[in-house]
Amino acid sequence: MTTVLGCIADDFTGATDLAGLLARSGVRVSLRIGVPTEPPADTAPFEVIALKCRTAPVAEAVADCRAALDWLRSAGAERFFWKYCSTFDSTPQGNIGPVAEALMADLGTVQTIYCPAFPENGRSVYMGNLFVGRQPLAESPMKDHPLTPMRDSNLMRLLEPQVTKPVGLIDRSCVAEGAKAVQKALAALQTEGVAHVVVDAVANADLETIARACRDMPLITGGSALAMPLPALYRADDVLSSDVPSAEVPETTDKSILLSGSCSAMTNRQVARYLETGAPALKVDPLSLADAGPDAALGWVAEQDLAKAPLVYATAEPVEVKAAQEKLGQARAGALVEKALAACAVAARDAGARRFVVAGGETSGAVTQALGVDRLEIGREIAPGVPWTFCDSCGHRIALALKSGNFGSQQFFTEALEVL
Numbered sequence: 001m002t003t004v005l006g007c008i009a010d011d012f013t014g015a016t017d018l019a020g021l022l023a024r025s026g027v028r029v030s031l032r033i034g035v036p037t038e039p040p041a042d043t044a045p046f047e048v049i050a051l052k053c054r055t056a057p058v059a060e061a062v063a064d065c066r067a068a069l070d071w072l073r074s075a076g077a078e079r080f081f082w083k084y085c086s087t088f089d090s091t092p093q094g095n096i097g098p099v100a101e102a103l104m105a106d107l108g109t110v111q112t113i114y115c116p117a118f119p120e121n122g123r124s125v126y127m128g129n130l131f132v133g134r135q136p137l138a139e140s141p142m143k144d145h146p147l148t149p150m151r152d153s154n155l156m157r158l159l160e161p162q163v164t165k166p167v168g169l170i171d172r173s174c175v176a177e178g179a180k181a182v183q184k185a186l187a188a189l190q191t192e193g194v195a196h197v198v199v200d201a202v203a204n205a206d207l208e209t210i211a212r213a214c215r216d217m218p219l220i221t222g223g224s225a226l227a228m229p230l231p232a233l234y235r236a237d238d239v240l241s242s243d244v245p246s247a248e249v250p251e252t253t254d255k256s257i258l259l260s261g262s263c264s265a266m267t268n269r270q271v272a273r274y275l276e277t278g279a280p281a282l283k284v285d286p287l288s289l290a291d292a293g294p295d296a297a298l299g300w301v302a303e304q305d306l307a308k309a310p311l312v313y314a315t316a317e318p319v320e321v322k323a324a325q326e327k328l329g330q331a332r333a334g335a336l337v338e339k340a341l342a343a344c345a346v347a348a349r350d351a352g353a354r355r356f357v358v359a360g361g362e363t364s365g366a367v368t369q370a371l372g373v374d375r376l377e378i379g380r381e382i383a384p385g386v387p388w389t390f391c392d393s394c395g396h397r398i399a400l401a402l403k404s405g406n407f408g409s410q411q412f413f414t415e416a417l418e419v420l
C-alpha cells in the first residue's frame with residue numbers, strides 16, 4: 001500500500017509514541033528501526049522510521065534523516081513528518097533545526113512549522129514558550145537532563161542558533177481563529193522570508209486546527225500529538241482509504257525484564273514505586289561499570305526468575321548523575337549504562353524473556369539495536385504515547401514497551417505488565 005505520511009523520529013521512544021498516537025485512528029502503522037537496507041515492501045499508509053540521532057553529531061543526524069527521507073519517498077510518500085521530543089530536546093548545534101533545513105532543501109519547500117505541544121502529557125506552547133505542566137521548560141526537571149539539559153523555554157530562541165533562515169511565530173490568538181487564519185498567517189510570514197514557524201498550541205483542539213491548516217505541507221515538524229489528527233483529515237480528503245486494518249497482536253509469554261536508563265524525575269518516581277512492590281531489582285551505575293564492566297549485572301540477570309519481572313536500573317537523581325559525569329564525561333557515562341542495559345536485555349532474551357519494558361529514549365535505542373529488531377508492529381497503549389509493540393528478535397516473537405523518560409504514571413511498570 002502506498003505510504004501517505006512518511007515519518008522520521010529522532011529517537012526510539014519518540015517513534016513508538018508517534019506510531020501509537022497515529023494507530024489510535026485504527027489505521028495500520030509500521031515502524032522501522034533505522035533506515036531499511038531493502039527497498040520498500042509491505043508498506044503501511046503510515047510509515048515511521050526510528051533513528052537514534054537526537055544527540056548524534058549534526059552531520060551524522062542530517063545524513064541519517066536524508067537517507068530516511070529517500071526511503072520514505074521511494075515508498076510513495078509525498079508528505080513527511082519530522083518528530084522530535086515534546087520537550088524540544090536539542091543543543092545549540094541541533095539536531096532539530098539542521099535536520100529540518102536539510103529535509104526542506106531535499107523536498108524543495110521553503111517553510112515548515114514547529115509544534116512540540118502534547119497536551120495529554122502536559123506539554124503546551126504559548127507565545128512560543130514551552131511549558132511542562134505548569135512550569136516553563138527551563139524550570140522543569142528537563143533542565144537537568146543528562147544529555148540535553150534544556151535551559152531556555154523559548155522555542156524561537158532555541159531554534160534560531162540551529163538554523164540559517166528566519167524564525168517566526170503564529171501565536172494562540174491566531175490559532176484560535178481557525179485553520180484559514182493559520183494558513184493566511186503562514187503565507188504572510190512566507191512573504192517576509194520566514195522559513196521556520198513556531199506555532200502555539202495548548203489543547204488538542206489547537207493541534208486539530210494546525211493539522212487541518214498544514215496537512216498538505218510537504219514537511220511538518222513537531223511532537224507526536226500534532227500528527228494525531230492527520231489520519232482522520234486524510235480520510236476526509238480521500239487520500240487514505242477508510243478500511244485499513246491495524247496489525248494483529250500476537251501472544252507472548254509472561255517472562256519479562258524491565259530496564260531503566262532514564263534519569264527523568266518521572267522515571268525516578270516510577271522506579272521507586274516498582275521497588276516498593278518488592279520485585280527483584282538491581283541498580284547499576286556508570287562508575288562501577290567503568291571499573292568492572294557489566295559481568296555482575298549479567299550474572300544477576302542469569303539468576304533471576306523472569307516470571308517475577310526483575311528490574312535493572314541506572315536511574316538516579318541529578319546529583320548522582322552529575323558526579324558520574326564529572327568523573328567519566330557525559331557521553332562515556334551514558335554509553336556505559338546503555339551498553340550494560342542492552343547486554344542485560346540480550347541475556348534475558350536468551351534466558352527466555354519475551355516482554356521487555358525499557359525506560360529512556362537513548363536506552364531504548366541501545367536495547368532495541370542489541371536485540372536486533374528491525375520492524376515493530378504497534379499494539380495497545382499503556383499510557384499516552386507509550387504503546388506495546390511487537391517484533392521478532394533472533395527468531396523469537398517478543399513484546400517491547402519503550403517508555404519516554406517523562407511519560408507514564410507512577411505505577412507505569414506494573415501497569416505495562418498488566419495491560420499485555
Ligand SMILES: Nc1ncnc2c1ncn2[C@@H]1O[C@H](COP(=O)(O)OP(=O)(O)O)[C@@H](O)[C@H]1O
Nearest residue numbers: 146262314316321334337338360361362363405
Ligand atoms: N546514573 C547515571 N549517570 C549518568 N548517566 C546515566 C545514568 N543513568 C543513565 N544515564 C544515561 O542517561 C541517558 C538518559 O537518556 P535516555 O535513555 O534518553 O532517557 P530519557 O528518556 O529520560 O531522556 C542515557 O544515555 C543513560 O545511559
Ligand SMILES: O=C(O)[C@@H](O)C(=O)COP(=O)(O)O
Nearest residue numbers: 013014017085086361404405
Ligand atoms: O515527544 C516526547 O516527549 C517523546 O516521544 C520523546 O521523544 C521521548 O524522548 P525521551 O524522553 O528521551 O524518551
